[in-house]
Amino acid sequence: xxxISKKGYNxxxxxxxxxxxxxxxxxxHGKSIYxxxxxxxxxxxxxIALKAVKENDIDILAYSRSEGSESYREKLAKYxxxxxxxxxxxxxxxxxxxxEALLFLFSSIMDPEDEVIISEPFYANYIAFSTATGVNVxxxxxxxxxxxxxxxxxxxxxxxTSKTKAILICNPGNPTGALYSKEDIKQLAxxxxxxxxxxxxxxxxxxxxxxxASHYSIMxxxxxxxxxxxxxxxxxxxxxxxxxxxxLVSKNKIVMETVLKFAQARLSPPTYAQIASEAALDTPQSxxxxxxxxxxxxxxxxxxxxxxxxxxxxxxPKGAFYCMVELPVKNSDHFAQWLLEHFDVDGETIMxxxxxxxxxxxxxxxxxxxxxxxxxxxxxxxxxxILKEALKIYKD
Numbered sequence: 290x291x292x293i294s295k296k297g298y299n300x301x302x303x304x305x306x307x308x309x310x311x312x313x314x315x316x317x318h319g320k321s322i323y324x325x326x327x328x329x330x331x332x333x334x335x336x337i338a339l340k341a342v343k344e345n346d347i348d349i350l351a352y353s354r355s356e357g358s359e360s361y362r363e364k365l366a367k368y369x370x371x372x373x374x375x376x377x378x379x380x381x382x383x384x385x386x387x388x389e390a391l392l393f394l395f396s397s398i399m400d401p402e403d404e405v406i407i408s409e410p411f412y413a414n415y416i417a418f419s420t421a422t423g424v425n426v427x428x429x430x431x432x433x434x435x436x437x438x439x440x441x442x443x444x445x446x447x448x449x450t451s452k453t454k455a456i457l458i459c460n461p462g463n464p465t466g467a468l469y470s471k472e473d474i475k476q477l478a479x480x481x482x483x484x485x486x487x488x489x490x491x492x493x494x495x496x497x498x499x500x501x502a503s504h505y506s507i508m509x510x511x512x513x514x515x516x517x518x519x520x521x522x523x524x525x526x527x528x529x530x531x532x533x534x535x536x537l538v539s540k541n542k543i544v545m546e547t548v549l550k551f552a553q554a555r556l557s558p559p560t561y562a563q564i565a566s567e568a569a570l571d572t573p574q575s576x577x578x579x580x581x582x583x584x585x586x587x588x589x590x591x592x593x594x595x596x597x598x599x600x601x602x603x604x605x606p607k608g609a610f611y612c613m614v615e616l617p618v619k620n621s622d623h624f625a626q627w628l629l630e631h632f633d634v635d636g637e638t639i640m641x642x643x644x645x646x647x648x649x650x651x652x653x654x655x656x657x658x659x660x661x662x663x664x665x666x667x668x669x670x671x672x673x674x675i676l677k678e679a680l681k682i683y684k685d
Contacts, residue, residue, distance in 0.1 A: 334529055353553075357558055380540050381538050384536055395421075405457050411647060431465065431467070445463075468502055502607060507522070518539040523566045595672040611659055625643050
């Protein structure tokens with residue numbers, strides 16, 4: 290019998306999606322589910338983006354340019370300028386989601402067995418991208434007890450070897466909601482320059498910042514133009530996860546020329562989705578003001594309700610829309626599956642993301658879950674009550 294590749298064997302299942310079959314069975318058994326497991330916002334997509342597609346009179350749905358349409362990249366450059374990120378259209382390559390941007394980047398700047406240092410816990414698919422490209426992840430471990438603050442620069446520096454090619458952060462963070470300060474970013478930038486590394490920032494949650502704080506991009510730091518790469522996406526910003534449009538931004542010409550070759554190999558990003566994404570850039574600020582206000586209230590509601598449960602730890606998110614929770618259980622994978630298979634309150638249960646998959650360090654985070662507060666406040670209160678009742682009777 291033919292065998293699959295080692296790479297295929299080692300490719301991890303998504304901790305966010307692997308419980309779907311159990312959720313489907315729960316639905317078949319008549320249960321209702323509060324989905325806390327995935328960052329799919331329930332916020333309405335801006336009308337201006339939807340209308341751009343619905344009212345378009347395209348006769349031939351043709352390829353776009355491999356780097357993305359010129360008009361979209363021009364508008365993206367203007368968007369970044371408003372955030373004090375000074376780039377031109379040639380510094381932007383449009384991709385099929387931020388995921389493709391990271392895959393292209395890993396393939397462009399690292400060879401198999403090279404190393405990327407990532408603040409941990411991190412977005413689970415970073416492991417998948419590293420596996421697909423043969424790159425080794427080296428974790429810089431963060432801790433729930435200090436709200437997943439960025440490790441010290443000295444801690445990062447100890448991890449650098451001759452194989453290290455890049456440092457990757459997500460700011461604000463998925464799954465932690467951690468927000469890194471201007472000082473944090475500048476220190477990492479200095480480290481990248483000192484050791485001649487790439488500094489890569491996944492900034493897809495740039496708009497989702499709370500408590501009066503502000504986001505500081507790596508591309509606001511002067512003097513690191515050859516080192517800095519931004520990964521971005523429309524998925525969360527405009528509640529357009531299904532568009533699958535992201536981008537890679539860098540002023541390093543060699544990186545961009547190399548990434549473009551990978552982009553050419555997959556031909557082009559989707560045309561209609563670019564049309565929607567370009568139109569979304571005209572979304573008024575009032576949309577974001579309302580969205581951020583709503584998410585801040587949801588965060589406050591969720592954290593307040595969670596803190597009423599005895600025996601758990603809760604990290605306070607400063608950005609994005611995720612919350613990490615440490616439970617009095619040994620294995621959150623088993624607990625999450627048990628919730629779907631064997632537990633309900635008046636016919637309702639919850640689906641959460643076990644956090645072990647957000648760590649590359651073995652046996653870390655096994656008693657943690659990630660909650661995405663993408664539901665309304667009433668639903669979040671009901672969901673936390675289900676969690677509380679479940680913990681009363683669950684046995685490891």
